[in-house]
Amino acid sequence: MTAFDEQPGSAAHVLELVANGSATSRADLVRELGLAASTVSVRVQELVEAGLLTESGEGASRGGRRPRLLRVADQGAVALAADLDSHHMRTGAVGHTGGAHDTDEHAFDLTAGPEPTLDALAERLSALAAHQRAAGRTVRGVGVGFPGPVDADSGRIVAPSRMPGWHLFPLRDRLAERLGLPVLLDNDANVLALGEHRAAHPSLRHLVVVKAGRGIGSGVISGGRLHRGARGSAGDISHVRVDATAEHPCSCGNIGCLETVASGAAIAAALRARDIPAESTADILRLVENGDAHATTLVRQAGRDIGAVLAVVVNFFNPEAVIIGGALSRAEPLVAAVRGALYERCLPMATSELTISAARCGPAAGLLGAGRAALREAAAGPQTACPPTRNGK
Amino acid sequence: MTAFDEQPGSAAHVLELVANGSATSRADLVRELGLAASTVSVRVQELVEAGLLTESGEGASRGGRRPRLLRVADQGAVALAADLDSHHMRTGAVGHTGGAHDTDEHAFDLTAGPEPTLDALAERLSALAAHQRAAGRTVRGVGVGFPGPVDADSGRIVAPSRMPGWHLFPLRDRLAERLGLPVLLDNDANVLALGEHRAAHPSLRHLVVVKAGRGIGSGVISGGRLHRGARGSAGDISHVRVDATAEHPCSCGNIGCLETVASGAAIAAALRARDIPAESTADILRLVENGDAHATTLVRQAGRDIGAVLAVVVNFFNPEAVIIGGALSRAEPLVAAVRGALYERCLPMATSELTISAARCGPAAGLLGAGRAALREAAAGPQTACPPTRNGK
DNA sequence: CCGACTTGCTTCGATGACCGAGGGAAGTCG
DNA sequence: CGACTTCCCTCGGTCATCGAAGCAAGTCGG
Structure with a gap:
């Protein structure tokens, strides 16, 4: 149930490789993943049918048949991202590729407590969601980086020493409830690390x-x-x-x-x-x-x-x-x-x-990390269900 | 091909759980591994047929049929272990269970260079092997902990700053050749950590x-x-x-x-x-x-x-x-x-x-770690072959 | 311009790991 | 003595992956 883990060979991993440019065709994926070509084909087919991947033309030949290029189907799909520090709240919309759009920075005081923060977050993210939807994009989820210890499993804040009232505050679920969207919450440095790792290294x-x-x-x-x-x-x-x-x-x-x-x-x-x-x-x-x-x-x-x-x-x-x-x-x-x-x-x-x-991702790295992680969650959710006790049938 | 890794569900893992007392019956293994009972049965049967596991009587009932107790078949199978520091060489024989036997400590000077060290190691380990064989035990392998950086994959020593002549010395292969036994070589702290982790925590x-x-x-x-x-x-x-x-x-x-x-x-x-x-x-x-x-x-x-x-x-x-x-x-x-x-x-x-x-393993922890790791290698070798390019057939 | 080779991708059994149902063996408990 | 529990095995069934084979569509040297 942990947010970011993904088993090496499969599903979300393929998306990741295509998204960050490590692979642009099935043959690339075969080389990158070390799986059999047939297996990769099946995996790609699933993702295409699920609408998460598209074929877009053909690439340059390397001495044989031209590869059929793959792209992430970010048909207007974005995640909202928020990167908090103790005095600022940076927000933006993140697609599968490219940078963060519609970014904004907003002064506020985290130490004022969880409820005002929740209000401010919900307000700005609602506005952002409305704006994105008006532009024809689909909002798939929300990623939030918090400047303090976070229990990523339960989505709660853990005892920041100088932030009274925050201990065990269920920020993830409260925000998800307010926005009606799935929320991914993690420590700000963790989302930054995930973003840099997945996107740049x-x-x-x-x-x-x-x-x-x-x-x-x-x-x-x-x-x-x-x-x-x-x-x-x-x-x-x-x-x-x-x-x-x-x-x-x-x-x-x-x-x-x-x-x-x-x-x-x-x-x-x-x-x-x-x-x-x-x-x-x-x-x-x-x-x-x-x-x-x-x-x-x-x-x-x-x-x-x-x-x-x-x-x-x-x-x-x-x-x-x-x-x-x-x-x-x-x-x-x-x-x-x-x-x-x-x-x-x-x-x-x-x-x-x-x-x-x-x-490498610059000042928006935190936003990108949080947003991409949320997109990955949203994409992996329907597919890579939690191994135990899920498919009731 | 890395020495110590083992995939979670299977083979050597079962041996490990039985060896350190985490599981004493098939039912225990089911609870511990989270696999289906049928799968565990198959796995156990393989290990019993391979002579690595034995059934030994029955345990206490917990309200139903008595479990058939499993034990590691350490029928005289031991690994030789050596724990080096810069001025001492500690050696001993290690079985699947219990402590180290036949331990000995021997002063020498590691800085004298690789060849004298190799001679000293080979001499003491040969004597130890002879002694163990005379006592009716089978020597399955050798584990060595070295007080400096080791490239575990290639089995070579890496550039200890104050040990001239050691850089890239292929201690593992040279020792294996001398003894005619498979040798596992790793940093002393690493084998200690593996020993403590697997045996005590x-x-x-x-x-x-x-x-x-x-x-x-x-x-x-x-x-x-x-x-x-x-x-x-x-x-x-x-x-x-x-x-x-x-x-x-x-x-x-x-x-x-x-x-x-x-x-x-x-x-x-x-x-x-x-x-x-x-x-x-x-x-x-x-x-x-x-x-x-x-x-x-x-x-x-x-x-x-x-x-x-x-x-x-x-x-x-x-x-x-x-x-x-x-x-x-x-x-x-x-x-x-x-x-x-x-x-x-x-x-x-x-x-x-x-x-x-x-x-928890006390002064012999290093020996135990090195020996157990070598035993695990020896046991896993024939079974858990390296995934790629191995079964020629 | 035409075979020979390369590269990309798919189709189609075969394999093997794992699971779950079912059932038998051997207990405990009321 | 029967109901229930625990332990374990046997026997198909599912699923992921692989490899061989083949087709598609290029390049390249003669």
Whole structure:
């Protein structure tokens, strides 16, 4: 019943490969999946009959018969996506291919509690749904990335330390009820990781995707699958201690947490302490782009701090790539500092073939991840039913 | 073709469940595996016919017919196991059940190079094999744990920084040739992790097993499977920086590595610097048991340092358990300090249901892990052939 | 321009894993 | 002693996948 898992050989996997361009024909799929040609044909036929895949013309010959090109049938099918952070709500509509449409950013306060957030979410997503439908598109589902621990199975928020009232709030079901659409809810870093993995690096098996924005989180792909850990809190590096001498206490009750020295919120606070007006990560980015020395120094130091934590993670987990996403990933000095810290502190063996780069999907990566995941759910739902106790007949 | 993987439903998995006591009858297996009773019966019958499983009497009724008890047919079948560290070679014979027999420890110098090590290994294992055969047992294979990075697929050693001559040495094949037996080679922490997981905690899915001995390493179980990472170096936490002010340079070229402040070698060196004679981890343990204040302080500090690194790992990976193995795990203060550091520095969410304990299999855990893995290989080999290109017929 | 070869895709049994129904064996319990 | 439970096996049936064969539609060298 877990949201994102999919068995390697089949069904949604085929859609995925076609959607992200890894395969454009049946023959491609055969090479990619390692299945028999006959099996792939059957699978494709099912998907075509279900209206999820279309044939669209023929491709270039490679010395023999021309392949019949396959495309995802995104005939106006979209998912709504929402990416939350503590002070903003970004929304958009996501199709099977291409970027996010109709995106919008909207200030609000997550700490005001679940009910106001639910209201704001429902309001904006309803409007978005109406707008999409007016444009002739079908809305298949909703994907939401939440900046805190989420129990993805039950669709509930789990105990964010500084967000009173949120503990065990059933955001997924409440939102689904309000919108009349299936909702997929997960941690923001997890949807980012899924989006980057599936869309930009589908062949990698072990991946760490960091979301550096107002807060800091990460999503972990192990063996090609999202690693949630024992209680779904895997990837939470925001409260790792990086500077025991730091004075700022953290909401978690410790001091020197990564979040208190390297997050967008911390950088903005440090800038304000120097009488430089900065509230959002956008402000920080603007300062850095304008060459503000203080801002650049702080951002670079944040990168070093994040890199110090990631160094442990890279030695321990030995991923094929570390991807930096989130708003701050657009600040070159931060990415460069992360790179430097990793190369300096990790074993050569762990870094010699390690890719370290900014998220390829850019600022909308979170939206894309959430939306695509929701689309995948919607597509896989009718087909890949839950193995146990489902077909009553 | 990877050494330890096994698909969930079948073959070796059944043996595993019976071997570690998770299942004692066909009905148990049905409950454990979730397969149909008929399927389980077929599987068991195959294993019985192959001589790998036996029926042995009947168990207590639970209100109906008595179950026919199953046991692993370890009719004298053993694997030889070797656990290497930089100055010792521990060997023993391991059956499907029970502990290691005929164990022996033998001082030698790994840094002397691969050929002398190969000679020493072959000599002791040949003697052990002869002894086991004289006692009427059949030797099915050999499992070796090596204290450094290993490419498990090719069975070769990978670039240990301070071990000249070892890079890409094909220890597995060379040893197999010398002994005329199939050899399984893996990192020492990995075999320890496999042993502890399969034998003591088979139901856990995410697990970190630390080997604290003369060096420090760890093995990672993710989703019930060993996580080796991109290049097989996952779990290598020995070169994480924990103390930038430390003066001791590390063989890796950095300073303040965990290994230089918290390993058995480092503790022994620190004791010697205070004119307390200590060479091996056994010496350290003796001092701690005798209440030596310096030794106890150093061991406790080592535990804190290890705990500091594990805190990052626990937040990031969110395992269900952290198991401390290796010689130093017998020092209570070290385990206690690790516990303390984890509870202090991790998120409550990551530790509230986290098990932190010493390895249940004790000092022979490494041997057991290596031996059991080799037995499993030997048993699975003829049955669970590699999926592609194997049955020539 | 024409065979020979390549590539793409489909059709059609064969295979094998798994399941479920049915039933027999051997218990417990009232 | 009968009703029910538990354990296990036997026997078709379903389903996914494979491989062989073949057709379709190209390229390419003579």
